[in-house]
Amino acid sequence: MMAPIFFELSKKFPQIIFLKIDVDEMQDITAQWNVQAMPTFIIIKDSKELERVVGANKEELEKRLKFHLENSVKS
Numbered sequence: 001m002m003a004p005i006f007f008e009l010s011k012k013f014p015q016i017i018f019l020k021i022d023v024d025e026m027q028d029i030t031a032q033w034n035v036q037a038m039p040t041f042i043i044i045k046d047s048k049e050l051e052r053v054v055g056a057n058k059e060e061l062e063k064r065l066k067f068h069l070e071n072s073v074k075s
Contacts, residue, residue: 013065
């Protein structure tokens, strides 16, 4: 279950805005962002997709969040 991990990461990275979308209720957004599997985590900056992590892999998601956070500070 990703809900506790999602919550944990949102507390660990307070400078990142975390949004959770119910794919059944928000089908237009699901289609707009081409979500084809669950869970799908899309890292977005300035309305542009930087990367997506598909699957329930906490370590990979945390690694990618750190990477993009560090690179956004440098730029």
